[in-house]
Each structure stands twice: as structure tokens, then as C-alpha cells.
Amino acid sequence: MTSDFEINKPFFEIGPKVYLFGKDAIALAIGADKLCEKYGVDIIFSAQYTDIAPISSATKYIKVFAQHIDPIYPGRGVGAVLPEAIKAAGAVGVLLNHTEKPLTRETLAQSIKRADEVGLATLVCAGSRHNSLPEPEYDFS
Numbered sequence: 001m002t003s004d005f006e007i008n009k010p011f012f013e014i015g016p017k018v019y020l021f022g023k024d025a026i027a028l029a030i031g032a033d034k035l036c037e038k039y040g041v042d043i044i045f046s047a048q049y050t051d052i053a054p055i056s057s058a059t060k061y062i063k064v065f066a067q068h069i070d071p072i073y074p075g076r077g078v079g080a081v082l083p084e085a086i087k088a089a090g091a092v093g094v095l096l097n098h099t100e101k102p103l104t105r106e107t108l109a110q111s112i113k114r115a116d117e118v119g120l121a122t123l124v125c126a127g128s129r130h131n132s133l134p135e136p137e138y139d140f141s
Helices: 022-039 049-058 083-089 105-118
Strands: 011-014 042-047 063-066 093-096 121-124
Touching: 011 022, 022 042, 022 049, 042 049, 042 093, 049 063, 049 083, 063 121, 083 105, 093 105, 105 121
Parallel strands: 011 042, 042 063, 063 093, 093 121
Antiparallel strands: none
16 A cells, blocks of 8 residues: 655654653644644654544644554454554554664564555664664574
8 A cells, every 4th residue: 555645854753752641642742733834844743552543633734653563464463553553543654663662673674564555654763872772683684
């Protein structure tokens, strides 16, 4: 599936992680939405799963992203994050491989594929040797 996702440079990403949720996250998203409209800039807002739908409903200009997805298909997977559910909640994209949620190279590739299949844009983080958390093991063979 192709995504209609477009973004202009420069763009900003707001990632409240789990510091904000519910009404506080929605208020921040609405404020960011007003800035998008006023200044004509693009802002990606990476929301917690439970905040995607209310933020998507309350805003018009920001690009709502999920903080993660799992590379699974509908079926078994208690506790996993289904890409189709993220899309249905109103997200247009997903943040992957954040330093606090590192993925193996294989899982990252599978997650990007699943995002593509459901029409979610991807913002992929790349680690550095200066990260405070240990980097995941990669097999480049």
C-alpha cells in the first residue's frame, strides 16, 4: 500500500515519550497544531497508543505518529502493537528504533515492511556510540 504522506523541510518532531498523556498530551498537540497552521511548518507528534485517536480527532495539521509498532499480522499477539490498529486510530506514521526501544536489524526491516503494507510513514532513529543505553546486537551478514 502506498502512503499519501508528505512532509516539508525543515520539520519538527515532538516526542513527549510517557511524560505526558491524556489531556496534557492533547493540549500540547493542539498547541503544536496551531503552530503548524500559523507558521506553515510540519510537526510530527509521536503519541502514546491510547492518545492517537483523541489527538488525531482534535488536530488538523500535525502528523500523528505512533511511538512503535510490532511487525505482526492480525491474529495472535497479546500485548503487541498491531500496525492496522495504529492506522485505524488515526496515525499517519510510526517512530521506529528509538534509543529507548531499539530493534534488531531484522525486526526493524520487518517493522518498516509492515508499516508500508498498511500505509504508515516511518521515522527511523539511528543510534550512535554515545547513547547512554546499550545498543542492540546487529547481524549484518
